[in-house]
Amino acid sequence: MGRLDEMDMSILGLLQENGKRSYTEIAKLLCVSEGTIRTRINRMLKDGVFEFIIHMDPNKIGLNVQAIIGISTKLGHQEDIAKQLNQYQEVRFVGAFSGRHDLILQAYFKNNDDLVHFVNKELTKMEGIISADVSIELKQYKDSFSYIVEQ
Numbered sequence: 089m090g091r092l093d094e095m096d097m098s099i100l101g102l103l104q105e106n107g108k109r110s111y112t113e114i115a116k117l118l119c120v121s122e123g124t125i126r127t128r129i130n131r132m133l134k135d136g137v138f139e140f141i142i143h144m145d146p147n148k149i150g151l152n153v154q155a156i157i158g159i160s161t162k163l164g165h166q167e168d169i170a171k172q173l174n175q176y177q178e179v180r181f182v183g184a185f186s187g188r189h190d191l192i193l194q195a196y197f198k199n200n201d202d203l204v205h206f207v208n209k210e211l212t213k214m215e216g217i218i219s220a221d222v223s224i225e226l227k228q229y230k231d232s233f234s235y236i237v238e239q
Contacts (some may be wrong), residue, residue, distance in 0.1 A: 091125070092113045092132075092137065095118065095120070095124075095128065096128055096132060098112060098118055099114060099118070099125060099129060099132075100132070100137070100138065102117060102118075103129075103138070103199075104112050104196065104233075104234055104235075105189075107140060111125045111126050111129070115197055134224055141233075143233060145198045150198055151196035151197060152196075152197075152198060152199060153157075153196070153197040153198070153199060153200055153202070153203050153225075154192070154194065154195070154196050154224070154225040154228075155195050155196075155203055155221075155222055155224050155225070156192065156193070156194055156220050156223045156225070157192070157193050157194075157195065157220050157221065158188060158189030158191070158192050158220070158223075159189055159190060159191040159192070159193070159211075159217055159219070159220050159221075160188075160190055160217070160218040160219045160220075160221075161190045161191065161216050161217060161218060162216045162217075162218060163218075165215065165216025165217075166184060166191060168191050168216065168233075169191060169214050169216055169217060170182050170184065170191055171190070172214050173214075174200065175195055176195070176206070176210065177195050178196055178197055178202070178206060180193075180194045180195060180196060181193060181194040181196070188212060188221075191220065203222070203224070207222055208221055218232045222234040
């Protein structure tokens, strides 16, 4: 993948504002041909620069409890535990971090009982977990997948 140029970044910015924008509309806004837009978008998709996804509001689909869980692991177990966590539908994000916790995950549950089951039954099945620090979201102030900063 070559470096992204100003045109690529403009295309990404427009798609980020409205992922349903047509190639024709983007071409008109950037004063280039539709073929140019189609070629560049296809290249960026192929190179994994971005992907089209549907971002849902968890509360509106019945996932009323969001938890951030910090996990401390025994040495040598971090990667295996991360792989196991990836298999759970409730888990949206798993990352290795420096600091207090070795892994931090974000997960969504229908209710507190489902969260308690996950922590007390599912996490306890994983060899190598020393502790889990569970924080429940009380109020959300921002949820964005926007990475492009306007210049």
